[in-house]
Amino acid sequence: MRRLKHNFKKGMAFVLTFAMIAGLVPAMSGGANTVQAATGSGTEPSVTAYATKYQLMTAFTPDANGTATTKGKLVFGKKSDGTTAQEWYILGKDEGVSGDNTIIVAASPIA
Numbered sequence: 001m002r003r004l005k006h007n008f009k010k011g012m013a014f015v016l017t018f019a020m021i022a023g024l025v026p027a028m029s030g031g032a033n034t035v036q037a038a039t040g041s042g043t044e045p046s047v048t049a050y051a052t053k054y055q056l057m058t059a060f061t062p063d064a065n066g067t068a069t070t071k072g073k074l075v076f077g078k079k080s081d082g083t084t085a086q087e088w089y090i091l092g093k094d095e096g097v098s099g100d101n102t103i104i105v106a107a108s109p110i111a
Contacts (some may be wrong), residue, residue, distance in 0.1 A: 056090055058092070061093065071089070073107060074088045080110060087107035091105060
């Protein structure tokens with residue numbers, strides 16, 4: 001009985017070791033799958049659906065009269081109640097601190 005238990009443990013150790021090594025084989029020789037973008041129409045998403053850092057600084061900037069042609073709103077963070085998401089208006093670029101900041105203002109009071 002003791003010998004059978006010993007052989008079972010050795011056999012399981014061998015099987016598990018082999019399974020771990022077999023799992024590494026696709027990643028070792030560069031055989032990992034590569035990701036490629038789908039071919040499509042080639043149009044970029046609208047700035048209201050997805051915006052780059054540059055677009056956040058330029059697309060939502062108000063004109064000389066202070067009116068914005070494109071209004072942007074971000075939703076992230078929580079209000080002080082801990083359950084409601086906080087909304088922020090995007091106002092454009094601020095060059096005051098390090099030259100590439102985006103100004104956002106809370107759409108409603110946080111507290």
